[in-house]
Amino acid sequence: MKPHEFKLTEDGIKAVLPPLEAEIMEHMWKVKVATAGQVYEVMRQKHPDIRRSTISILMNRLCERGLLERSVETGRGGMRYVYSITSTREEFEEKVVQSILDALMSNFREATYAYLSKIKK
Amino acid sequence: MTMLFLIVLLEALLAVIALAQLGLKVSLVAFGAVMLFYAWASIHDIKGRYIPLQRAEIPWLYDGIAEMAKKANIPMPRVYLLDDYIPTAYSFKNAVVLSLGLFEVLDQDEILAVAAHEIGHIKNGDTKTFPLLACGKYLMLAFTLFLMVLTRNAVLSISALALAGLYELAWARFHKDREFAADETALRLLETPMSLKRALEELKYYEDLRTGMKSNAVPSIEPTIERKPKQRPPIIETHPSYDERVLRIIIEINGNRMIKNRIQ
Numbered sequence: 284m285k286p287h288e289f290k291l292t293e294d295g296i297k298a299v300l301p302p303l304e305a306e307i308m309e310h311m312w313k314v315k316v317a318t319a320g321q322v323y324e325v326m327r328q329k330h331p332d333i334r335r336s337t338i339s340i341l342m343n344r345l346c347e348r349g350l351l352e353r354s355v356e357t358g359r360g361g362m363r364y365v366y367s368i369t370s371t372r373e374e375f376e377e378k379v380v381q382s383i384l385d386a387l388m389s390n391f392r393e394a395t396y397a398y399l400s401k402i403k404k
Numbered sequence: 405m406t407m408l409f410l411i412v413l414l415e416a417l418l419a420v421i422a423l424a425q426l427g428l429k430v431s432l433v434a435f436g437a438v439m440l441f442y443a444w445a446s447i448h449d450i451k452g453r454y455i456p457l458q459r460a461e462i463p464w465l466y467d468g469i470a471e472m473a474k475k476a477n478i479p480m481p482r483v484y485l486l487d488d489y490i491p492t493a494y495s496f497k498n499a500v501v502l503s504l505g506l507f508e509v510l511d512q513d514e515i516l517a518v519a520a521h522e523i524g525h526i527k528n529g530d531t532k533t534f535p536l537l538a539c540g541k542y543l544m545l546a547f548t549l550f551l552m553v554l555t556r557n558a559v560l561s562i563s564a565l566a567l568a569g570l571y572e573l574a575w576a577r578f579h580k581d582r583e584f585a586a587d588e589t590a591l592r593l594l595e596t597p598m599s600l601k602r603a604l605e606e607l608k609y610y611e612d613l614r615t616g617m618k619s620n621a622v623p624s625i626e627p628t629i630e631r632k633p634k635q636r637p638p639i640i641e642t643h644p645s646y647d648e649r650v651l652r653i654i655i656e657i658n659g660n661r662m663i664k665n666r667i668q
Contacts, residue, residue: 319508336610339508343489355455355487355504361462362455362485364504 289383296372299379303330304341308350312372318363342366350375405533405578411571412540415547418564422555430550438539445535446497454484454501468516469500469523472593476527483519491610495522495531509610513596514603521600524589530582537575544568579642584652591656601653608646 290298297305303326310325311317323338345351349369356365370378387395416435419427459466466483473480482499486492491505500522506515525531548564555561591597 334509334606334609336509336606336613339489339491339505340610340613346489353489357461361465361507362457362504363507364489 289379296375296379303337304345304348307338307341307345308375311345311351311366311368316365316367318365320363322366405537407574408537408540408571408578411567411574412543415544415564415567415571418560418567419547419551422551422557422560426554431547434543434546438536438543441539442536446532453487455487457483457485464512465502465515465519468512469519472516472520472523475593476523476589478523478527481523481526490614491607493518493522495525496535497531498526500526509606510603513599514606517590517594517596517600517603520590520593521586523593524586525582527589528582528585530586534579534582537578541571541575544571576642580644583644583649587649587653588656591653591660597653597657601650601657604646604650604653608650611646 288299293302295305296308300308306326306329307322310322314321319335319339319342322342323333323335326333326338342351343353346353346366351366352369353364353366356363358365384395416427416431419431421427423430457466469483470480479498481495484499484501486501486503488503489505489508490503491509492503493506494501500519502515502519502522506518510518545568548561548568551564552561587600590600594600
């Protein structure tokens with residue numbers, strides 16, 4: 284996933300993802316694999332008003348972004364969708380930094396070089 | 405439904421009046437083609453990413469549907485799960501299709517309520533009449549074009565167009581009534597009728613969230629969801645809105661309660 288915008292005022296991955304999607308990803312990087320129902324139970328603790336529909340829509344949006352992938356699994360509770368991460372948090376952060384630096388280099392090459400060499404010293 | 409058949413007959417009559425023998429021949433061929441298509445459709449299943457449900461996979465769902473089918477006095481329908489994350493359900497012939505997305509947003513009672521609505525369609529014969537009446541739509545369109553091109557008569561063309569429009573309106577009305585009827589049947593089949601209301605409310609919430617109609621239902625949650633642009637609603641709605649269905653369900657449930665209380 285390549286971020287299309289970077290919010291300077293937000294912390295961590297919330298700078299590149301909407302807040303709830305960022306929270307879901309934080310959890311998914313911890314557990315690696317989960318159903319929407321399991322994520323809903325976790326998210327409900329912090330957001331008591333949240334609904335299953337919201338989690339389902341957001342997790343499928345994260346699939347569209349390429350951060351999660353969905354597969355059908357037959358488990359104890361019957362057939363269901365299981366979501367798993369497509370990259371580790373470190374790999375994701377690397378991609379974010381890479382795409383931001385690429386954008387800076389193509390738009391402000393000299394200034395970016397100058398600043399990078401300054402902070403290297 | 406009689407109204408719909410009458411409109412098709414009137415259109416055919418128009419063709420016979422305008423084109424005599426040719427009109428009669430075309431009408432007969434068109435009716436034959438529709439009947440052939442209907443026969444073909446009743447043999448072949450609708451294609452999709454269906455997973456036939458075995459009892460061992462989801463016993464509560466299979467048993468729940470079996471019990472409702474018994475109550476409705478219909479054979480046990482085939483149950484398919486659809487590999488689609490969007491919550492949806494439909495029925496054809498004696499089969500009920502439930503998408504896997506339903507299992508993410510609804511609880512067990514609510515999923516059974518959705519299945520009950522589909523059993524309602526099977527019980528009320530909608531899975532047989534809907535495909536036939538849908539064919540009628542194309543038949544009306546073909547007849548109208550045929551009359552306009554061959555007769556080049558303004559009065560006949562306008563009459564044919566008016567009949568085609570009338571068919572659309574009557575079809576939408578009929579479709580809506582059948583949806584309400586399926587809900588009413590479902591309420592009689594369900595152990596907890598209120599679960600149908602809850603299911604519809606959750607599905608409405610899901611749809612609103614996806615289409616971006618809800619702007620600030622839960623502060624700090626919904627506004628963060630990026631939305632796709634609103635889709636333009638169809639000119640003629642064939643489905644009643646969730647709100648209309650929920651209202652009718654509340655009236656039906658409360659009406660039944662009142663009758664029960666009076667009997668006691």
